Amino acid sequence: MSTGPLAGLAVLVTGGASGIGAATADRFAAEGARVVVLDRDTAADHRTVRADLSDDASVRAAVETAVGHLGALDVLVNNAGVGAVGDVGANDDEEWHRVYDVNVVGLVRTTRAALPHLRRAAAERGSAAVVNTCSIAAWTGLPQRALYSATKGAVQALTxxxxxDHLADGIRVNCVNPGTADTPWVQRxxxxxxxxxxxxxxxQARQPTGRLVSAEEVAHAIVHLADPRSGATTGTVLAVDGGMHGLRVPARPPGEGTSS
Structure with missing residues (x-):
């Protein structure tokens, strides 16, 4: 039997093979939860069930397989997404449709397939949660991120x-808005x-803290929002961005403190 504050919790994380998703899966597991990951890359993690979020049949089959492994579903983390670079004229219609299909409609497909299981968890155990990985780009204008920002704005509104919609079901829904995170995608x-x-x-300089956000910091926020002990938290957009959204101060050089 697993031990820890989240022992017994059954969790599904999309895009969990690397970056924020992998850190989130690891954090849930470290706190005692049972975790399955959905991803196209099944080689990176033994917990992974293959899924193509652009294909509804693939998503439905993968969610059923994951729930079969877990025996239930208490938490869905919609983390999978793809990036895009450029201003509003940089990407053609095909690319706009592709990125929206994964970042927005893919989230819808996964949640739609998971809803019956989440409703059952809420009815039987009194708690169920969805956490969406959004972005600082949903509410802060970033250069050369028009398409990506548009999809993340949609994710925030959808959250x-x-x-x-799901208050009556007993399902809490929240999202995290990371700042620029030190992940494989950013490194590419x-x-x-x-x-x-x-x-x-x-x-780093555009972050008020003067550094990138770590995947583990975002994972900590996701686990907090999903935790049944956060039962009064729903409809919340939680910034994990080093102050980028709310602060207008220059980053201090490393080691520099406030003067007395």
Whole structure:
């Protein structure tokens, strides 16, 4: 039997093979939860069930397989997503449809397939939760992120609508808005730039804390929102962004404190 504050909780994490998703799956497991991951990459983690979020039949089959492994479903973490770079004119219709299909409609497909199980968990155990991974891009204008920002704005609005719709079901719905996180996806963007070191320094400088957000910090927030002890928290957008959304102060050089 697992032990820990979340022992017995059955959790499904999409996009859990790397980055924030993997850190989230690990954090849930460390606190005693039983975890299955949905991802296209099944080699990275033994907990993974393969799923293509752009295909409804694939998603439904994967969710049923995952619930079969877990025996129930208490928490769904909609973390999977893809990125896009450029201003509003940089991507053609096909790319807009592709990114929306994963980041927004993929979240819908997974939640739709999981809802009967989440409703059952809420009825039988008094608690069920959905946590969506959104982004600081949902409420802060970032350069060269038009398509990505549009999808994350949709995810934030969808989170609030879902929270209202599923109050009567006993299912809490929240989202996290990470700032620029130190993940494999961000590293691939840096590697593709002309000067990766300078680009990383620029990303760090725009964070009030002067550093990127860690995947583990985002995972901590996701687990907190999903925890049954957060039972009064629903319809919440939780920033995990080093102050980027709410603060307008320059980052201090490392080691510099406040003067007396």
């Amino acid at each position: 609030l609508a879902m929270a209202a 963007l840096l590697d593709a730039s002309a000067d990766p070191a300078a680009e990383r320094a620029a990303l």
